[in-house]
Structures are given as C-alpha cells and as structure tokens.
Amino acid sequence: MESIQPILQSVHQASVQTRQLTDEQKQHLLLDIAKNIDDHIDVIVGENSKDLARMDDGDPKKDRLLLNPARLKDIAQSVRDVAQLEDPTGKLLYTHVAENGLKIERITAPMGVVGVIYESRPNVTIDVVALCLRAGNAVILRGGSDAEASNKILVNLVHQALSKNGLFTEMIQLLPTDRKFVKELLEADKYVDIIIPRGSQTLINFVRDNSRVPTIETGAGVCHTFVDSYADLYKAAQIVINAKTHRPSVCNALDTIIIHSKIAEKFIPLLKEGFASFDVEIFADESSYPIFLSNGFSHLQHAGDESFGMEYLSQKCSVKVVSDIEEALAHIRKYSSKHSEAIVSENNEHIVKFLNEVDAAAVYANASTRFTDGGVFGLGAEIGISTQKLHARGPFALEKLTTEKWIIHGNGQIR
16 A cells, blocks of 8 residues: 555545434444444454564553453443443534624534544554544544554444444544554645544654644653652552552553652551562662662662653652652652642642642542543543643543534624
8 A cells, every 4th residue: 555545535535424423323333333342352352362462471561452351341331331421512502693683603513533543552442433433523543553453353343333324434444554654644634633642652742743633642641649748658558559550551550659758667668568469660769768678678779860750651660758748749840741640648738739739631639540531530431631731631532522613593694
C-alpha cells in the first residue's frame, strides 16, 4: 500500500451515515458489538496470544497488552454501559429569539471523524469504537504493531456488528501499522476532524509537533502521593501500596511518594510487606535512604535527579522527604504531568490547600490515584486521560466527543 488516502476518504464518506444514526440504532449496534466479544472470547484470546508471544516477558507493556477472559468480559460490559448512557448529541445548550424573530439555538453535534493513535492497548480499540459510535462519530484507528493481531480480530468483530445492522463497515477502520502512514494521517485535515494520541510521551510529542489536524493529548501520568504529618499512617500505607502495585503499567499508577519528615521513620516500615510482595524497586532520596536500609527493604537504590518526574510503568517508584506541605507542593509543581495527584492527611486545612493549589486533571484526598478512570467516574469508558485544559480535561469520554452547532430558524429575515 502506497497511501492510506482511500481509507481516509472512505471513513470520511461513511461519517455521513454515522451522523444520521438514531439513539436506538446506536444502542442496538453497541449491544451487538458487546455480544460479539462475549461470543468470541476464545478466538480473541488466541489472537492476543500471538501478540503476547512476540513481547519480552520483562517489558512493562505486556500487562497492558494482555486480554484474558475476565478482561474481555469487562470490556464487553463496558460497551453495554456506554450503550445505556444518554445520547450526547442533539442536546439544546442555548436558545434565543432575536428582535427580528430569528430563533437561534446551539446544540451538541458529532465531531465527525476521530483519529486515535495508540500503543499496546487493544482494549482501547473497543473503548474508542463504543464511545465514538455512541456520539455519532466515525473512527480511524492506528494501533501499535505490538497489538496487531488483537486489534484486527476486535475490529473484525465490530465490522460484523455493523454489517448485521446494515451499516457501512467503513465507519470504523484500522490502519496498517507501518509507521510511514502516521504522518499521512496527521496531515489529513481534509478527512479527519480530530486526532487523539494515547501512549508514551514520545508518541504524544510527535503527534503534537507534526499534526495539521487539531489534537487532544491524553498525557503520560507522573503521579505523586503526599503523606502529610497529619496522615493516618495505616490508611496512608494501604493507599500508597495500592496506587503503586495494582497494575503499575497504567497511567494513574503512583510514581513518587512524598513523605513528611516528621512521620517518615514511622511510615516507611509500614510499606515493607506490601512492597516486598511485588518486588517494588525504590529510588530513595538522601533523607529516606537510611530509613529504608535500616528496615531491610530489598531492591533499594539511591535516587538521582532523573528518578523524579519519571513515569515508571512498572514496579518502581521514587521517594522524596519534605519538611512541610509547601515543599511537597513545590515538588509536585516541578515534576507533575498534571494527571493525578493525592494527599493523605487528617488535617482539613491541608487537604483544602492541596486540592485548591495542585494543578492536575484529578486531585485526591485520602484515596488511591488508581481511580482516575472514565468507568469509575460514571462516564462508561474513556479514550484516555486528558492533561490539557482546552475542550477536555481528565477522563476524555462520551460528552467530549461532541462539538457544537448553531441552528437558526427564520421566516425571510434579511440583514
């Protein structure tokens, strides 16, 4: 294949039909997609195993790539959840009658064609398809070569559902994984209305620097948890262990623990058993290193400047000891990717200060950052977590896959 322009054209043309789908049609289509996933779990797992076999066991992305029966059932249920969400299109946002009798309205409308570039996350294929179809959008998917077999079978099952419902399969298209086509996609402003990159910071930077199509970033997560001097230390330990060890390869996992100096010697030993269970490698600053060492922590390293502001995506984390909340806030300002940040404290004044001053898409008090997720937030699913401030911030879900349109009714008025 020399060019993907025929694919881009076909999706653009099919988006006309996508825009015309009724609420009922969208619901039936998504329920058929969910059923296809449930009915073909063994086939999907088989194709996914081909991708897994090509990836090194030590690669932290391997967990992201895995599709097992439990995860596939969750994916199918997520599609059903999206089907039950209110149709985000055609909502009346504003109405005004001018002096000359013009009736002016502002309504929500589909984006059109959504392009998504993503890596090693075949579940994203279905999340994107479900959300975009529910919002009346056609989709161009460009997954990574790591998940090629998985993405192909999933899109094939989506196409079967489209055909069953008498719809153009071209409204959902998976591009070849050849990297030469990425730039062509990014320059296709005639056919694509928005590009959403989901993956590494390198991928996001490349899309931002090279796209002629408007872009919404779903940024990398460099997530901190500040354990205040007023924290319930047992509660804090459970939160930190969960945020670090429960699926560390995802963007809302904990990367840096910030500990108040007054409680460091009491708090750090509470992490030992939980961290040991998952062989967590710790990069400790000058103040915390002796405490970890004296408590017999394995996999202990001295932290360097490069240890902070790092999205580890594995069982690794850095530790910073601070003298007060101001120093904690300053550290977060310097190193945060503005994804998810947390404080553990029983001091309401400190909690309010932290929630107000931290500039991030999601800010937590006394809870794990692992909850930053469209499904958890009641949005059904998400395309990613947006760390920018225009159009979408936080879980980029159904309502943000629409734009606005002005509708004006007249009766011969001229100006």
